Amino acid sequence: MTWIPFVLIAAVAVFFALYLVLSKNAVHGALSLVLVLVSLAIFFLLLGAEFIFIVQVAVYAGAIMVLFLFVMMLLNVGGAEGPLRENPSWQLAAAIVLGCVLLFEAALHIARAGEGVRHFPQAIAADFGSPERIGQLLFSSYLLPFEITSLVLLAAMIGAVVLALRRFP
Amino acid sequence: MSNTTFDWIASLIKAVIIFVVLLQLVPVLIWLERKVVARMQQRIGPNRVGPFGLLQPLADAVKLMAKENIIPTGVDKLVYYLAPVISIVPALAAFAVVPFGEPIHVAGRVVYLQVAHVNIGILYVLALSSLAVYGITLAGWSSNNKYSLLGGLRASAQMISYEIPVGLTVVAVVLLAGSLDLLDIVNQQVKQGIWNIGPQFIGFLLFVVASNAELNRAPFDMAEAESELVAGFHTEYTGFRFAMFFMGEYVNMVTTSALATVMYLGGWHGFGPDVWYLNLIWFILKIFAFIIFYMWVRASWPRIRYDQLMGFGWKVMIPAALLNLAATAVVIVVAKERATLWLTAVNIALFVVFLAVLRLVNSRQLEQHRQVVPQPDAVRG
Amino acid sequence: MNPYLPILFMLIIATAFAVGALSLAMFIGRPKGGNERKLAPYECGIEPVVGEVRERFPVKFYLVAMLFILFDIEVIFLYPWAVVFRQLQVFGLIEMGIFLAILLLGYMYVWRVGALEWQ
Structure with missing residues (x-):
């Protein structure tokens, strides 16, 4: 029975992902990307990772997509005028090649992982994916990556300011 | 079964x-807000439709429903229709996790x-x-109106900042x-013997101010600054689509008040016997206290x-909240x-110091003002 | 039953209400048609000023959104920390102290170069 919600959400995700790619209107595309991201968040929920679910909603749907919308309004690419310039044809070819590589890689991993991935593990801890478990792991085993994250955020902060406040001649 | x-x-x-209670609260709150603000401004407020004007919101709802459905030229239709829906659905869904009583059997x-x-x-x-930002940004963008776009952008930048x-x-x-x-947060307050408003008094004040700004309410209602922006992101909206933004705003206000009640005021706990219907009354009373406070702020600043x-937001609220943390x-x-004891003491001490500093700064500014602007007595003398 | 299922009920009810109410309003208040003036964007009754409506916007808004994302991620990291804080005690204080100190450097830089001024 666990496959019914999965298939439903997957259908929603694929539909809006296609809409995102095919839509000529950038803001419509951004809106469908929000729905794709929310569907991905629900996948996490179905896997029992509730903290990641809410982080996905809060950070991707709630914060990053707002930036996307702002940038679209900033550059005024949102309207019906279409893209700023036509995509060069090599982009299409590169996209198809890279997409195939990605698909092949995913297939390879699923094939190599064997039974473990194809069948949902029967027993996971009751508190799997809870904020407590994530906190315990993050502040013991994964302490170094956590601290390095702050450096990444620092770099992003400085980069954003340098780019935004640059004086154009 | x-x-x-x-x-x-x-x-x-x-x-x-x-769902029904939240929706029914909206007309009640609109009536209350109009009455409260009117009284604070020495007016009477709605008093024609029904006793004490109680049926005024109902009449407004009918009017809004029957309004002609004007779609201005050049709007992005899909987004234009979607924006009000986007602003009300998350608002209603957010309340789903708020507990209003002890689990019952x-x-x-x-x-x-x-x-x-x-x-x-x-x-x-x-x-x-945080999803409420979308409704406002998209409404402003899709309207094909400079003021709406500016209002929407301003409001969303403000909301994310706070x-x-x-x-x-x-x-x-x-x-x-x-x-x-x-539920744990409420129970923990009972266990520690004092509601969080004690050990988190400064945090409580910060939350009230920041949430007021996030709700786009006066004195932070930049989104709807009539005098600067015509009306803001909803200028081009009429009838029920316009009403939907309003409903979303009021439902958000109820949710925020409920959240503040749960986090700082011990949720449904009050004095007297611990039965679920009394608890419910306490909970509602606390929420309404918050809402009336928000209205009071609106009338005062x-x-x-x-x-x-x-x-x-960026230079005072964030450092203050970080220090509090x-x-x-x-x-x-x-x-x-x-x-708990120490936190309560520290918070109250800090608050007293804050008040003293505020008083000092105020009196100094007043002094400077007196030196610049001659007082009536001096002129006469 | 999954504890998140009731949220789905709530979402369905809310969406049904919103879509239903809007459709009803559209049916009752059918557009009666009108002239160019009636459907023009409202700018205090003045003729809409000539020019692009969806103008380019100050880069300031982009900067605010970018800084918001970074601080939002910082706040998200604080939640699991706060939940297990009583187990971590002094250790947790030091860990988060380092994390926040590095970010505070960035915050101070942002403040110094005047990125928080709204001019």
Whole structure:
């Protein structure tokens, strides 16, 4: 029975992902990307990772997509005028090649992982994916990556300011 | 009846009840706001339709429903229709995790007095309220109107700016409770013997101010500055589509008040016997106290300038919320079991110092003002 | 039953209400048609000023959104920390102290270069 919600959400995700790619209107595309991201968040929920679910909603749907919308309004690419310039044809070819590589890689991993991935593990801890478990792991085993994250955020902060406040001649 | 069937029916009933109550609260709150603000401004307020003008919101609803459906030229139709829906759906769904009473037992089964009892309740409310930005931004963008676009952008920049102090003050509460579950947060306040408004008094003040700004309410209502922006993001909206933005705003106000009640005022706990219907009354009373406070603020302060608003958010609220968080963490580690007591003392002391500094600054400014502007007596003399 | 299922009920009810109410309003208040003036964007009754409506916007808004994302991620990291804080005690204080100190450097830089001024 666990496959019914999965298939439903997957259908929603694929539909809006296609809409995102095919839509000529950038803001419509951004809106469908929000729905794709929310569907991905629900996948996490179905896997029992509730903290990641809410982080996905809060950070991707709630914060990053707002930036996307702002940038679209900033550059005024949102309207019906279409893209700023036509995509060069090599982009299409590169996209198809890279997409195939990605698909092949995913297939390879699923094939190599064997039974473990194809069948949902029967027993996971009751508190799997809870904020407590994530906190315990993050502040013991994964302490170094956590601290390095702050450096990444620092770099992003400085980069954003340098780019935004640059004086154009 | 199996357990699953029971759960399904129970949560469906709860969802419907919460939905109906939230929607019915909107006209009540509109009437209340108009009455309260009117009285504070020495006016009478609505008094024609029904006793005390109580039916005024109903008449307004009918009027809005019957309004002609004008679609201005050049709007992006899909987004234009979607924006009001986007602004009300997350607002209604956010309330789903708010607990309004102790879990009760029905036919030998536990029923939580909240639509959904989830582990991460507080984060869920914050995440959904952060989605409210979309309704406003998209409404402004799709309207094909300069003022709407500017209003929408301004409002969304303001809302995201004040989300950070809200988040930081909430972390301080989580620090005390050690859980993201709203039910745990309420129970922990009972266990520590004092509601969080004591040990988190500064945090409480920060939360009230920041949430007021996040709700786009006066004095932070830049989105709707009539005098600067015609009306803001909803200029081109008429009839029920316009009403939907309003409903979303009021429902958000109820949710924020409920969240503040749960986090700082001990949720449904009050004086007297601990039975669920009395608890419910306490809960509603506390929410209404908050809402009336927001109305009072609206009637008391003039709208502040946009640069002041953004500066205040980034330069005052964020450092203050971070300091509050750091102080809470340090006191918890140092004072161990007596942390609550120490936190309460520190908070009250800090608040007194703050008031004293404010008074000093005010009197100094007043002094400067007197030197620049001659007083009537001096002129006459 | 999954504890998140009732949220789905709530979402369905809310969406049904919103879509239903809007459709009803559209049916009752059918557009009666009108002239160019009636459907023009409202700018205080003045003729809409000539020019692009969806103008390019100050880069300031982009900067605010970017800084918001970074601080939002910082706040998200604080939640699991706050939940397990009583187990971590002094250790947790130091860990988060380092994390926040590095970010505070960035915050101070942002403040110094005047990125928080709204001019």
